Amino acid sequence: MSAKGLLVAAPRSGSGKTTITLGLQRALVRRGLAVRGLKCGPDYIDPAFHAAATGAPSANLDSYAMPDGLLAGIAGAAAEAAEIIVAEGSMGLFDGVPGAEGHTGASADIAALLGWPVLLVVDVSGQAQSAGAVALGCMLYDPRIRIAGVILNKVASERHRRLAAAGMAQIGLPVLGALPREASLILPERHLGLVQAGETEDLHARLDALAEAVAAAIDLDAVIAAAGDTTPPAGGEAAPALPAPGKRIALARDAAFSFVYPHVEAGWRAQGAELVPFSPLADEPPPEDCDACWLPGGYPELHAGRIASASRFLDGLRSFAQTHSVHGECGGYMVLGKGLTDADGVHHTMAGLLSVETSFAKRKMNLGYRNAVLEADGPLGQAGQRLSGHEFHYASIVSQGEDPPLAMVTDPHGSAPTAAGSRRGLVTGSFFHAIAARGEA
Template identity: 60%
Template sequence: MTTGLVISAPGSGVGKTTLTLALARAYRDRGLKVQCFKSGPDYIDPAFHATATGRASINLDSWAMPRALIDALAARGTDADFVLAEGAMGLFDGAPAVGVCGTGATADIAEMMGWPVLLVLDPSGQAQTAAAIAAGLRGFRAGVRIAGVVLNRVASARHEDVVRRALEGIGMAVLGALPRRAAIALPERHLGLVQAGEQPEVDSLIAEAARFVTAHVDLEAVLQSAAEIGSPLPHSSGAATPPPGQRIALARDAAFSFVYPHMLEGWRSAGAEILPFSPLADEGPDGSADVCWLPGGYPELHAGRLAANLRFQRAVRAFAETRPVHGECGGYMVLGAALTDADGERHAMTGLLGLETSFAQRRLHLGYRLAELAAPMPGYHSGARLRGHEFHYTSIVAQPDASLAVVRDATGAVVAETGSRRGHATGTFFHLIAEDR
């Protein structure tokens, strides 16, 4: 029997990721097969989940994904013993307007899947008010069930006792209480956590977090609070992700590390072959590929090296003479003319597009995007509507080429980050999640 649980909180920075990783590893150490999911568009947390469980973690997004796709992706957890879905932001936080089947809030996924919510509460500077917050969350939406609470960053035994009594007074189960401890904190970067692959010590950090949580959380009670997951739903043809080509040359290294796992799985399940190459190793796309895809990542941290790797640059330009090349966010920047790093140094990129970006002039671009293509891009025809997410701190210095799409945010307002097209090259600032059908 597979059971499922959502880890959520009143807001960000409360400790959802650390608790999710610790629980996942603790149950894995007990011999359970654990499947993690991530609610929303965050792409960094799933890599940590995979390190904790040994299984790929998948995003579930009610704003961008049709229900058929969510069901198909969630069904992969039915061969596990325990499903843990980590929420984003606060439990009910999402886009200001409904998307495909929700706002992108964690509560949407909890209600759709019937998974109870384990709340992480940080009662720092609080006592009985922590119970008031829990009570408010419990009563806010009828279809979302709160299974219990884990307290995080508790100041003392007396503090824990006061908060426990208040929560128990409203009938809220307290399944654990974690004292303050900084040793298991994970390092952060401007887009969130530093990626799992960049931290050689990440496995030991997760192991230590698991030991810490095991000592302070009732693991059996957490398991008992989860809900049974039914039989897998049949895969819907509406859930398929069309590949951009039959043989896909995919940039894949520390500078191009972000692709949603469900995208790659969709491409492979449709029969496409993925041919990875490393621009940082001065490699170019496989000559037998019929499309080249440069995903996002952190090219600004490697801009000097990418500018110096002339074999890579020549190979991508030669590829684009006859076949499509597409870049997302960081990949789009590398397809542009130049990228200025945080220190103000300008680095020449491939020049397939005229885009110039600067990290010296930081500007936050964040949110869901709905794009209507003005021209074809790999895998999609002109007029197709694509849903994705944009998150970077880049200023657009120049975007002179023809617009790839009319792009709107979640409120329907048109944004300036239209993407570009020139010849066989296309690029977008948003990361594609699903087609809007």
């Protein structure tokens, strides 16, 4: 089986891509189809919602941060396990960063690379026929892709729908559905985006209600017919995204630590590693029979008091780090540091395995791709290893401390190399989430 696929995208962020993607995924599952979701870009929250909607794993596809071999492997694995792939774009359809042709991080790159038609979601609030001009621009902007149809979102009335549909008829673009403004499911949000799928109350009831609204408003037969063959690129070496840091990896997993890219976990398993979850919030230390510990990102700033009082976890982590490698990403990096100040300005003592001090009281958004070169051997690879990654956090470093940096990093916009992260003994950490290894510098 090799699934057909399509990409749900929009001219801009906030158009309703996630809502409509989840509704389509769930509605097609309820029809009895084997559905897989995939997410363009580095977002680590939406794939968990896709998995909840479809009952099957989801993953990221990132044309900037991932080599073609990795992209082909992720898309190919999903296609082999499904009848249809409903992928979700990020930001606007053509929004990306400076990069080689086809490798800018734009959702359009993924549609072109894999041969998927685009289902364009257009938020028509505040406009009617003019929405057709916006859609026409999307149709003409990039000759690599094909827009198969449009879904009108946030429609105010039947009259409004007719006027917006007339604009689409003028450019010859089929309207596959129209969702009224009140039909949108509002999923709870937090400072990094949606509240995580595992924390959303009555998630499956919400998804079922959304599927019913989508099935009533969108021509599902037309959506299925619009999907195109999945054609992963030939060539390019298929390899795990990152080296496995150990054979048995203690992986923190709870409401404070949850941002692990699915393709990274899959790559570790493909290398023969076993992932052993444990919960710092439940005051569990990393299991002693593991040979590496990974503290992923998440929301430790919302649970700083509980983490600071989790003595079994902190003492066990300190003991583990004496003889085994420990790595923390973003939130995990904050917990490895000396202290974390929460949004109320209260300081909480953390593990103290690195000298960094962080604060959520001094909020500043840090967002974007990072290209890193490791300064020393460690769980992410050997000195000189190049990594692509992404950073998205509101916490600030108030004191870097005396530890040497983990890596030198640049961004896609020509920034000068800057020291990032920390390392001490067998412990490393950084604010950037590693997405893929890219060879040596």
